[in-house]
Amino acid sequence: MSISSIILAGGRATRMNGADKGFILLQQKPLIAHVITRLTPQVNEILINANRDISQYKSFCLPVLQDEHANFIGPLAGFSLGLKYCKSDYLLTVPCDSPLLPLDLVHRLMAGLLAHSADIAVVASDDNVHPVFCLCKKSVLPSLTDYIAQGDRRVSSWQKGLRYVEVDFSDASDAFVNLNTYEDLAALESKLSNASS
Secondary structure: OOEEEEEEEOOOOHHHOOOOHHHOEEOOEEHHHHHHHHHOOOOOEEEEEEOOOHHHHHOOOOOEEOOOOOOOOOHHHHHHHHHHHOOOOEEEEEEOOOOOOOOOHHHHHHHHHHHOOOOEEEEEEOOEEEEEEEEEEHHHHHHHHHHHHOOOOOHHHHHOOOOEEEEEOHHHHHHHOOOOOHHHHHHHHHHHHHHHO
């Protein structure tokens, strides 16, 4: 079964002084490089959604797709690009600042999607839902196109309008912590250093 993925790196990172999150270093390695390493054995194709530093993103030798919507509309722009251009019948979406992605992410999301005959499977952990970590069928693209055209931008409300299932990853909650600030990054760096020492 062929599965594509898109790494969402098109955000503005306002809480990190506008720094491009994908290239912020964790253990001397860009965050997006951690994500690529963990995704590669799980999927057949990796795309990147980015809106700046394009040549840097292209250095990973992966297709880089820029938003096609004139106004910044958030993660749904990346979802739309992934669904439009992916070569597979299934698309995994993940953010660029998730360096601890589970190595069984795709396997578990696909199992949940198939078991519930769903269109979309979304990660949940410890009573939190993480809408940007999801696996969906390519066939949901028309519904997303219509949703964006109506002006709504909330990822979860679009998802819940489809045949939808949440897959519990409470055993791997740390993998879905948002690195929104430099403090978050420093805390993770410290935790990983302590774990390896």
